[in-house]
Amino acid sequence: MEFCPDCKSIMIPKQGVMVCRKCGRKVQKKESGPMVSRTNQLDRVVPVLEEVSAGLPTTRMRCPECGNDTAYWWLRQLRSADESEVRFFRCTKCSNTWREYD
Numbered sequence: 001m002e003f004c005p006d007c008k009s010i011m012i013p014k015q016g017v018m019v020c021r022k023c024g025r026k027v028q029k030k031e032s033g034p035m036v037s038r039t040n041q042l043d044r045v046v047p048v049l050e051e052v053s054a055g056l057p058t059t060r061m062r063c064p065e066c067g068n069d070t071a072y073w074w075l076r077q078l079r080s081a082d083e084s085e086v087r088f089f090r091c092t093k094c095s096n097t098w099r100e101y102d
């Protein structure tokens with residue numbers, strides 16, 4: 001429930017803004033989260049590991065950045081449980097991180 005800053009009357013939502021029933025004052029609606037689709041972003045952003053590769057297994061994988069042939073890897077489930085897990089790699093040398101595309 002929103003109240004008018006001027007006259008303290010109840011405000012009603014109208015065309016994206018809150019409008020006071022009594023004095024007609026308009027106030028921007030409170031932000032209700034990011035406008036961009038989070039799912040889209042998640043798909044592109046490679047998650048940053050909190051711990052610096054601690055305890056991660058390594059595999060032979062060529063780093064696209066420096067050509068090093070060993071990388072840490074881990075699995076990360078994206079979006080919903082219905083979708084398959086995605087493998088991420090992090091170069092042991094330059095810490096470049098990328099995801100596996102198939």
Ligand SMILES: [Zn+2]
Pocket residue numbers: 004005006007008009020021022023024025
């Ligand atoms: Zn008012």
Ligand SMILES: [Zn+2]
Pocket residue numbers: 063064065066067068091092093094095096
């Ligand atoms: Zn590298």
